[in-house]
Amino acid sequence: MYFVSNIVKVTIPNYLASLPIPDSFGGWFRLGFRDWLALVPPTVAIGVISYYSYITIKKANEAGNGQVNPGIRKDINKVVDFIDIEDITEKVSLCRCWRSKNWPYCDGAHGAHNKATGDNTGPVVVKHKENK
Numbered sequence: 001m002y003f004v005s006n007i008v009k010v011t012i013p014n015y016l017a018s019l020p021i022p023d024s025f026g027g028w029f030r031l032g033f034r035d036w037l038a039l040v041p042p043t044v045a046i047g048v049i050s051y052y053s054y055i056t057i058k059k060a061n062e063a064g065n066g067q068v069n070p071g072i073r074k075d076i077n078k079v080v081d082f083i084d085i086e087d088i089t090e091k092v093s094l095c096r097c098w099r100s101k102n103w104p105y106c107d108g109a110h111g112a113h114n115k116a117t118g119d120n121t122g123p124v125v126v127k128h129k130e131n132k
């Protein structure tokens with residue numbers, strides 16, 4: 001525990017105090033090459049932390065409030081679709097990710113959803129027995 005405590009209370013504050021951050025706006029124009037070079041690691045670290053924070057917040061927002069349907073027919077209480085089996089000539093892919101713009105059919109939107117969230121959803125494919 002001492003190791004972590006020392007890093008947080010001594011090492012990081014000493015490192016930050018040693019950075020050549022100017023006291024005034026004009027000071028940025030007087031920084032030398034070595035000064036700018038010294039600012040690269042903390043800038044990269046802040047960038048990486050910001051990026052992963054953004055990704056984490058984005059994923060949390062996409063997870064929403066527990067609802068699986070982000071926007072299909074939100075004006076009704078329950079989304080129910082009927083498809084006549086006789087209308088299916090060969091096979092049909094039905095969306096299970098709730099992201100399709102061609103609901104209730106899969107339009108491939110599950111791919112972007114899976115990539116963005118780490119999910120693994122995909123369609124259910126219904127086909128005639130003779131088309132196996």
Ligand code: FES
Pocket residue numbers: 094095096097098099100105106107108109110111121122123124
């Ligand atoms: S678009 Fe939703 S499962 Fe393919």
